[in-house]
Amino acid sequence: MDDASSSFEITINGTKRHFNVEPWVTLLDLLRERAGLTGTKKGCDHGQCGACTVLVDGQRVNSCLMLAVMQDGKEVTTIEGLAAGNELHPLQRGFIQHDAFQCGYCTPGQICSALGLIREGKADSVDSIREFMSGNLCRCGAYSNIVAAIEQARGQL
Amino acid sequence: MKKFAFNRAETLEDAVSAGASAGVRFIAGGTNLIDLMKENVERPDRLVDITRLPLGEVKRQADGSLSLGALVSNAAVAEHPLVRGHYPLLSLALLSGASPQLRNLATVGGNLLQRTRCCYFYDLATVCNKRTPQTGCAARNGINRQHAILGHSQACIAVHPSDMCVALAALEARVRVLGRQGERTIPIADFHRLPGNEPEFDTILRAGDLITAVELPSNDWSEHSHYLKIRDRASYAFALVSVAVALQLDGEYIVEARLALGGVAHKPWRLESAELALRGQRTSNSSYQRAAETLLQGAEGFEHNRFKIELARRAIVRACAEAAKGTRR
Ligand SMILES: Cc1cc2nc3c(=O)[nH]c(=O)nc-3n(C[C@H](O)[C@H](O)[C@H](O)COP(=O)(O)OP(=O)(O)OC[C@H]3O[C@@H](n4cnc5c(N)ncnc54)[C@H](O)[C@@H]3O)c2cc1C
Ligand code: FES
Ligand code: FES
Numbered sequence: 371m372d373d374a375s376s377s378f379e380i381t382i383n384g385t386k387r388h389f390n391v392e393p394w395v396t397l398l399d400l401l402r403e404r405a406g407l408t409g410t411k412k413g414c415d416h417g418q419c420g421a422c423t424v425l426v427d428g429q430r431v432n433s434c435l436m437l438a439v440m441q442d443g444k445e446v447t448t449i450e451g452l453a454a455g456n457e458l459h460p461l462q463r464g465f466i467q468h469d470a471f472q473c474g475y476c477t478p479g480q481i482c483s484a485l486g487l488i489r490e491g492k493a494d495s496v497d498s499i500r501e502f503m504s505g506n507l508c509r510c511g512a513y514s515n516i517v518a519a520i521e522q523a524r525g526q527l
Numbered sequence: 528m529k530k531f532a533f534n535r536a537e538t539l540e541d542a543v544s545a546g547a548s549a550g551v552r553f554i555a556g557g558t559n560l561i562d563l564m565k566e567n568v569e570r571p572d573r574l575v576d577i578t579r580l581p582l583g584e585v586k587r588q589a590d591g592s593l594s595l596g597a598l599v600s601n602a603a604v605a606e607h608p609l610v611r612g613h614y615p616l617l618s619l620a621l622l623s624g625a626s627p628q629l630r631n632l633a634t635v636g637g638n639l640l641q642r643t644r645c646c647y648f649y650d651l652a653t654v655c656n657k658r659t660p661q662t663g664c665a666a667r668n669g670i671n672r673q674h675a676i677l678g679h680s681q682a683c684i685a686v687h688p689s690d691m692c693v694a695l696a697a698l699e700a701r702v703r704v705l706g707r708q709g710e711r712t713i714p715i716a717d718f719h720r721l722p723g724n725e726p727e728f729d730t731i732l733r734a735g736d737l738i739t740a741v742e743l744p745s746n747d748w749s750e751h752s753h754y755l756k757i758r759d760r761a762s763y764a765f766a767l768v769s770v771a772v773a774l775q776l777d778g779e780y781i782v783e784a785r786l787a788l789g790g791v792a793h794k795p796w797r798l799e800s801a802e803l804a805l806r807g808q809r810t811s812n813s814s815y816q817r818a819a820e821t822l823l824q825g826a827e828g829f830e831h832n833r834f835k836i837e838l839a840r841r842a843i844v845r846a847c848a849e850a851a852k853g854t855r856r
Contacts, residue, residue, distance in 0.1 A: 505626020
């Protein structure tokens, strides 16, 4: 793995895909620019906003601070992987029903983060949701509706 | 970001010998290193991926201590039943740091070696002795609200930003390191250094040294400990001042105490004399105030951070009072 490009495989939303990219490509840039999955957003690119949140091997992470090459053999879930065909994911429905966004730029990251949160068992109270969603900023300030959407969805997973 | 070569270390020995060459950096969670590389503060020629090395276990050792593998994530340490049960102070400190996503990535080893968040260290347009030795310190006469009030030098007033390390200092943890000369164990108090004339060195580690684990000695601190973090937001911000405190009580009297401060110096700030000042005393605010005076002896602020001295004093008193009430779980 010495030369400029490395070759590796990542399973994205259930499909195994092969890549050959330079080591400095982040997982975020790989998803957006090489895999054609632009649902995951780039906000700060420095781990500060959570817009780039995806799940790797089931855990929520900031894809902007991860090298794609280091994800060899792992499973990545992005916002594009949540709906079952035309059936929206309960979190997606919850965000729509509770009007949990305005511009929508933070939303894919919020939803992936919320999925991680619910799986961690940390969505049991409003205080806990607020604390454990603090890694996802929303410049439109939709926070109270985001909390309501998560509260609604947590029992439906 | 500067271009770099990349390879994965297959064995511990591989990593140590590769890491000893100039321009090589290990990468674990990447949450600090990639950030600094994007800012061109770190410009390695090669990254060695250590994440597939067998350093991912939390295990109880024969002497009763608990070993946290260098690659265990901050989230996994915080949630581990043995850590929550016996070292709740460490769980609290970890959970007060960064965000859930970052804690899933960040590792024990990387947390120990994270660099300062001094904005001048990050800003290539300014001078910084830590980033480029012998250039000067822009923070000294700059916006130094986040900076040190203890242990700083003419050359550097940066603080170590870790929450985990403050708890480790109070718990008297040990760092296991594998280097070219073999393995060694470093008490946490000696691991990070004060800036002096060489602020470019945060710790006593040298090229090629690989952290393999952190060991927590068995102890009796779990009933009365507290981590208090004071920051600009309720969550997801670095500490202005943080306090790790652990007490052993006999009724209303303090038998033993451990006390460490974060956000105030180039390393977690702990003084035995402050802990001795609590020994045998009643669990009262006046006891805590005396300990605070001792711990903050010699504190000296700068234009924007003098408030930290009084803030630290009050935070110590409050943290001790909380710990005396019993660990919040
Ligand atoms: C937005 C943001 C907010 C944050 N807030 C907080 C906070 O409130 N409190 C807090 O404490 N921290 C905070 N952090 C920092 C975070 O805790 C660190 O970035 C993290 O712990 C670093 O761990 P890592 O595994 O990602 O390290 P990496 O980035 O992989 O590595 C950091 C350094 O350690 C070296 N290294 C890593 N592992 C080893 C090893 N085993 N042996 C030898 N060298 C090694 C690397 O070479 C590198 O120099 C924050 C970070 C971000 C981005
Ligand atoms: S884009 Fe990754 S955290 Fe902001
Ligand atoms: S909806 Fe606009 S940033 Fe959150």
